[in-house]
Amino acid sequence: MKSFFQILLLFFCIHIYAQEHPNLILTKKGVENIRKELGNIPLFDETLQKTKKEVDAEIATGIHVPIPKDMAGGYTHDRHKKNWSILQKAGVLYQILRDDSYASYVHNVLKAYAKMYPTLPLHPQTRSYARGKLFWQCLNDANWLVYVSQAYDCIYEFLTQEERDYLEKNLFIPYANFLSVDTPQFFNRIHNHSTWGNVAVGMIGLVMDNDELIKRALYGLKSDNIDPHLKDNDGGFIKSEGQKAGFLANLDTPFSPDGYYTEGPYYQRYAMYPFMIFGEALQNAKPELKIFEYKNGVLIKAVYALLNLTDADGEFFPLNDGQKGMSYYSKELVSAVDIAYHFGGNDSSLLSIASKQNIVQLDDSGLAVAKGLQQNKATPFLKKSIEFRDGSNGTEGGVGVLRSINQHFDAVMKYTAQGLSHGHYDKLSLSYYNKGNEVLQDYGLARFVNIEQKNGGGYLEENTSWAKQSISHNTIIQDETSHFNGEFEKGSAHHSEKYLFDISNPKLQIISAKEENAYPNTKLHRTLVMLEDKEDFDTPILIDMMKFASDSTHQYDMPFYYFGQIINTNFKYSSPQQLKKLGTKNGYQHLWLEGKSIIRDKRTSQITWLSNKTFYTLSTLTNANDELLLTRIGASDPNFNLRRDPAFIIRKPKTKKDIFINIIEAHGSYNPITEIAHKAFSTIKDIKAVSLAKENYIGWKIITKKGNTHRFILCTSDSKKDTSHTITLNGKSVQWIGPYVYNKVK
The missing domain is CATH 1.50.10.100 (Chondroitin AC/alginate lyase)
Incomplete structure (x- = not known):
């Protein structure tokens, strides 16, 4: 004894x-x-x-x-x-x-x-x-x-x-x-701010071996420490006993099982430093907590999610509030990659990212990475088409990324939850990239971070009046009103629903999602198809279909924000002698109307522009009385807080239900040294809707200048892979299994 x-x-x-x-x-x-x-x-x-x-x-x-x-x-x-x-x-x-x-x-x-x-x-x-x-x-x-x-x-x-x-x-x-x-009100929230607060208290608690501070960091404050009348930054009451708060709650709630962070990549990047550095500290000081196994290893998954939510240059897709140019070269991702490598199984593909970063943490994880690189263990980190679910349980929509076979083109579709206070009102929005260059852009945030002259580096008023509004994104807008009327509580109560994500055929990849709460009594359904056919198209084409239906008549706008110089249109438009604002509120007050065309009959309308030495053509199926608007950001902006970027808006003025069918095609090039333009014209001759008798099916066909026809039919009510479908088309029976059928006729 x-x-x-x-x-x-x-x-x-x-x-x-x-x-x-x-x-x-x-x-x-x-x-x-x-x-x-x-x-x-x-x-x-x-x-x-x-x-x-x-x-x-x-x-x-x-x-x-x-x-x-x-x-x-x-x-x-x-x-x-x-x-x-x-x-x-x-x-x-x-x-x-x-x-x-x-x-x-x-x-x-x-x-x-x-x-x-x-x-x-x-x-x-x-x-x-x-x-x-x-x-x-x-x-x-x-x-x-x-x-x-x-x-x-x-x-x-x-x-x-x-x-x-x-x-x-x-x-x-x-x-x-x-x-x-x-x-x-800062500490006891579910937010990236609180994560930093939790980790700050937890880190100093670990140094001092102060159990009270460590528990406070992990689990949040008890109710007797909180004024019950105090509200947080979004107007909601702060977390009290019986509600989850603290570091672990900030792992549970904002992260999906796939590692996607509901605020979006920019703020996930910002929060990854405290998440991962506290993870490393807990693993070193309190290994019994097994923090890197928490929620099925969500911390390590989050690093991979972030790396996959980047373009070819490693820059994060600017979903929600996000500053463009932020990338995996940031100090937060240096730390995250090192820690994920050291504590996540020594994945050699992470070494290729670390090699590009060309710097490591001065700790055990950084040493492990530097050793792995010295020993030539690095293998390529291949970014393929991928989907990330949103929501704590992965049930609140998500983000889908379609990547071309050569990984040059990235199509990103957002069908997530609101994204907490940093969320934007842009359900079913699209952005598109070619070799890291934006083809169709997401505006990102309206803020000049840490530039004192611009509102002390804080968010500008235009972040609310423009950047968060639906019209600032490549998505559908009803009656010049933002989704959920731009109201945070309404937006937070709903999320879009994935309908289909199929990347089984690398030459025909599909994202499809629905949104039925953005506008009252209105159903929205968007489908993106990345089609690769080298006989007809030198590069992949992106087919974009937006179906909408409402109980009453409305105006619908579909904007596309591009970069570069207009080269040609196949429609005539008028330009005003004096610029006028496109609207008075919900972001429309920030758009100048620079040109307008009213379509007189059903046709395929096309606009071609040149950007980064590449030609792009957007082809769209337009009906009689549809309007094509050429606009530019910058109205109602006396302090020049917004970029002067152009947009092409397709407007359907009065309708209950219809379909936007658009095709974005990259083609040819221009060499300013030789002054030679190569393949400056689109290869698409026509887009036609396929007339179908059944309500729950839509179809379209693309006719190329070579005379080939690409036909696509989608069932909009059943996405099961094993369902059999039969429809009559031009007097003939068409049968297939699965939610869609595609064929090419020469």
Whole structure:
């Protein structure tokens, strides 16, 4: 039987083991392995030297901890933002290089913060629903603590107990309490903001071995810590006991089983750093939680989802609020790819992404990636056609991506849930890419992130009046009114429904989805077909069919936002001498009407434009009295906050039900050096609707200039693969199995 002193010693040893530092992104064993490999792993060594050069240069300038006053992009904002990055890197350098000067620098900066923090009121800028202290919003305060926790972890054993007590009493514990108990409207939500807050509190809790903070981070606040009258940023009451909140809830609810994040790729990218870095920290400090197995490994799946939601250049599709140009070269994805590789099974295809990034984390995961690259283990990361379900259980619509066989063309269709506060009103929207170039664009967000002159780097009014409105997307609009009337609560109550996603034939790939709640008593059904037939088309063509039906007569618009110069149209249009706005609200007030044509009889109308040295033609089946509108963004925009991009709008003025049938075709090229145009004309001669007696079937045929006919028939009521169908067409019986049939007649 063990004596009291033996038990006490055992407890002491266990506690010391639990408190071993570093234990977040670095471990003692990991640091030993890194130090043994210094000079042997090129990419890791290069990253280390770049980091050392950056940190050394910053240390030479002294300590800068100004009193906060500025919005994003201002001096104090950027200074504190830079501090969190340099502190984290300096802490890592101390562990790897064993140079006390880095630890001393981190300690001195933290002491300056600890001296200032107890005196700080809320930030003087009052625009945020949750004002921070160092920054104008709590979100950035949380960013700071996520990074600085890592720095503190790295120098923890360098400090005396007295020094640690001072920092924790005056800085870290008050800071964690401020982000959580003092600001529950920020902390206790399901949102990327709250994820950062949860992780900030959890990371510093792990460093200090503070179980209360760790539990608070994982599970959220209890109801007795929350003012019951406090509302969150979207007007809804914040989470209380009986409702899920905290880090685990932010894994459960926004992520689908496929790893898709309901806010969209841009904010998924932003949130992946706290998700993955806390995952790494929990795996190192509390491996018994098995965090990377949580929800069937959703954290690792999320990294793959993000990588697959990029174009050929690695840029994320700008679904919902998303800044164009953000890509997997961002620091968040460097971290995510490294951690996913190290903790997710050493998938060699991730190494090819890491090779393009050409930088790694300075930790165990980064070392593993750098080693894998040195050993030539990388294999290509092949992005193929793929569908991601939305919703916690994967039952709230989704996003489908069709990719051509050569991976040059990407067609993206969005049929998701609302996407929380960052969602746009664009059910069944389309965007299209060729080798990373936008052919048909999603506008993205209206914001200049961290550019002080543009509303302090925050969202512009035009994000609501334009970017979120349905007319700013390539989707159908009824009566110049956005889906769900642009109302968040209505939009959040519904999601579109997948009808069909079939990529079994790489030469004929299909996405089809329905939306029956965007407008009262109106049913929408969109189908995209990517058809590859090299006899008729040099590149894949994208067939776009939108069926709509309502109980009453309405006006319907179908916009297509393109880039480049109009080359030709096969219809005549008039241009006004003085520009007028297309409408007065719901985004229409931001469009200039530059040209208009009224179609006199049923025909195939075509518009051709040149963009990035490639010709594109949009062919559309138009009826008598349909209108073709040439528009441009920029009206009602005195501060030039919007891009001046053009659009082609097909309008059906008065109808109860009809079909938009459009074909987007890339063809030929133009060489500005030789000044030679190659295949500048479309190969499509005509589009015709197929007359079908049965209500639940639609059909169309494409006639090429070579005289070939491509016919497609779709059942719109039964998507089962094994259902038999029989219809009469031109007096002949047509039979097939499955939801559609395609054939080509020469």
